[in-house]
Amino acid sequence: MSTSATTDHAARGASGSGDVPALLSVRELRVHFPTEDGVVKAVDDLSFDLAPGATLGIVGESGSGKSVTSQAIMGLHRGTRAKVGGQILFDGVDLLTISDEELRRRRGQDVAMVFQDPLSALHPYYTVGNQLVEAYRVHHDVSKQAARARVIEMLDRVGIPSPQARFGNYPHEFSGGMRQRAMIAMALINDPRLIIADEPTTALDVTVQAQILDLLVGLQKEFGSSIIIITHDLGVVAEMADDILVMYGGKAVERGDADTIFYSPEHPYAWGLLRSMPRMDRLRTERLVPIAGNPPSLINLPTGCSFHPRCEYATAELGCFTTAPPFDAESDHPVRCLIPHTERLDIFENSVRPSL
Amino acid sequence: MSATDQTATPATTATGAELPKFGETILKVTDLQKHFPRRTKGIIPRPDAPVKAVDGITFELRRGETLGIVGESGCGKSTAGRTVLQLLKPTGGTIEYLGEDITGVTGGDWRRLRTEMQMVFQDPYGSLNPRQTVGAIVGAPFVIQGIKPKRGVKAEVQDLLARVGLNPEHYNRYPHEFSGGQRQRIGIARAIALRPNLIVADEPVSALDVSIQAQVVNLLEDIQNEFNLTYVFIAHDLSVVRHISDRVAVMYLGKVMEVADRDELYANPQHPYTQALLSAVPLPDPRKANKRERILLTGDLPSPINPPSGCVFHTRCPKFRTELSDSDKARCTGEVPQQREIAPNHTVSCHYPGPPPAEILVLEDDPEAAYDPTALRGAGDEEVVTATGSDDPADPTRA
């Protein structure tokens, strides 16, 4: 019984069982890296759905497997020693089993990516314009002139002033914000249906971050693409995401729509995240409430629930130290926690919410 | 450890000068300038227009308080911090510590200053020598200053390690064996080794995850209480700055735009730049985030080599663009606004300051607690502050 409920949760999109078929369905994704010290279980048993035109936010601490997940969707682990398992269904096609050639055709065209550090993600020896032309011509059989016109149009769309003149600049001649705009232009140039933005604003100032987020939202409305935004800034997901996936130690510990995660989260790690950050929109608290301890090693994950060493509610009676928690069937959204559902709601209401 | 001796000893400095009472001025910075020279390129290079990293900033630091400095990348926060500590030689202005002009001191005086003022750096990886043990790193200030603690350097260092929540037995380990948050603790232990009065922390938590960031912020606060420290806390995260600071200075392009008590600044920012900065912070609350308006700044930060004339912010100022008349604009482009006090403890460098648009404010609940400078940390000189100990559950010393 509990198994069927688990699969039910795993299969359902975070936004509930929508009528529209999901654009992207990730099923029991596993990415393991064999290393000299042992197997790094960077992503383990991860499932989620993403509807067309929707935005999914993935949050979690450094090293929780966010980037590895996004690289798996792009097929960037192919040809490396990484062991990838599960399914990544894009429009019903499993991206993990298609041929290299087919995958290459889809990269940039169906799924495009915006990386964290735009300076290192752009080639230092080629002009920004040429790098965009290249991105366009991989998937469009057009002349250089036509591609150039398209690139200038895109640079203009993302708000780069005098795009004609900027076409011939090298990445280092752009400011950080302009580079990220150029990356976004490159991602959008082929009208992809899914954009993965891996910490697109982490390297930028808040004022520039606001511009870039604004731009992404505007372009998404216009082009109707789905977005996966990866970040550790809960503010950014609150502004952007419809659905949120909380990762811890390579696993999804909680998944739900933005309101659920922000107003009635059920996983102690999600509580910890919300509690530990200072907030500008609340009365100033005397003290911050950190999550105890340090992030886990992915080679030697703690037994049972991998969050238990840092969880103040974990007990032996609940089995937290020995049993890996499945998704809780009682909850209305996927939560991996062994604390009984009612008790969890109780803890949240009485001791967590007041301190948020 | 020795927290009680620390506060029981009369409040004097290494030079024997008397420390001011809490809330009174300990450091006064007037019109501080740091221009980095540049040279032209050509067959014979000549001096060229300098980088005006810090271009005339004025502020006061009161004993026991935390002054937050915020601003965009490249606006001169780090340079300001380093120049105040005399780690960089200022090119203009004065710095008074305890009423004494310390601008450009050298030799022994400079060395002695290091026992009074210390720095904590951002990069928990780059700021610790990878080939030195933690013991050597934290003990280095004793060796450099030729100070021999009564119980020996090792015992003292182990006390320090315990105090910042590290296991004293890790004395012989190397920095790479520690996580980012733990390394930042090592940097803090080194900074407090000589019991300084003033610490400049340059983005001490920017590289850390939120959960770890909270641990380090709490540690910084505990240590401040325990050792009666005064902080300059540099950061670009406005939420963290609000949490830790008593007063906040907002910098833009080498200049201070606005200084005010924390609650005043966040509830009633008067400078258009401060308002834009506050409105740009994403809120971890989807409903509020959807309701709130943002002031989007256009363009990029101008170059500190060739800053705009008049008010340096006018090229990106939303008010300048949309609200001001042409004659008002001429003033912004032609005349440098001075830092002036528009309310007690609230100075603004703007010709046309004004209250923020209501849509950008995020605090629903009224901050009923008005800021009271005399109530700083609740600790006077005569009062003995008890060591709070670490309440950080991650603290290995508790285990």
Next chain:
Amino acid sequence: MFAYIVRRLFSGIVMLIVMSFVTILLFFSSAVDPARVMCGKSCTPERIEQTRKALGYDKPAVQQWTAFLGGVVKGREYPADEALRKAAPQLVVDCHAPCLGYSTVTQQSVGSTLWTKLPVTGSLAIAAFIMWMVVGVGLGIISALFKGTLLDRAIVGSSLLFYAFPTFAIGIALYTYLSLKWHLVKIPAYTPISESPSAWLQGLFLPALTLALVYIAGYVRLTRAFVLESLSEDYLRTAKAKGLAPRKILFKHTMRAALTPVVTAAGLDLGGLLGGAIITETIFNYDGLGKLAVLSNAQFDLPMIVGIVLVAATFVILANLIVDLLYALIDPRVKYA
């Protein structure tokens, strides 16, 4: 850019002047008295003194140096000692500006001697350079692309082996086996390219290979490291994410970035090749600058030594400048002015 080149050339000339002085100083601070060695067994103090005068080694180092610099600018007459010139006017040699000196040992002007030896060493250097670039860089790329495989380990292992062996051992082994025992290669000898290009090439093969081997070994490892580094760059991930074909990613994106530092290193090594040439030329009896350097040293031929040092230094300085200019050409982030 022009200003930059002028500045660099100027500082290069200053460096050459300093180096000429240091060379002369070092020569005279040596414990061995050249005049004493030259004058042979049956030597009297007077004869030593005479020899010293004839060689021009009687003046202090500083004076020697100013005379040398004067010769470069105005030209000078030999022997250096005025009394000797007066005594035997028929033996006086006029060395025109720019005079690099006149060797009393070989009875030849330093400039013309260097000029005849230059093509020999130049041929050797260029042939070796081409060999090590093609083979070293090629193998380095292959081994990076097949990192961790048997092929990679074989390439890295054997390059390590060659790296560990001294040049002379490799040279003598190649000479003995390939030419003398197995007759696979003609016995190497230098033929000017103007006489017979094919003989030039054949004669060059073994010496160039000897000279190149050590470099090949180094360049395999260097190239491998840079290609691997470039393969892990973020912008390669971007190139993949765009959907570019693997071949294009390799040649357009990886190689351009990886080979920039290799080209730099190669330029510098080419400039400093003389050290390797000394051994190679001695083994194969090639009459080039390297052999001349050994000989002049043994004969305490100061003018020749100074000349060789300056030629070698000029190469290093020019190679450095060219490498830097090339760098600015390849990498748009580098700008000189």
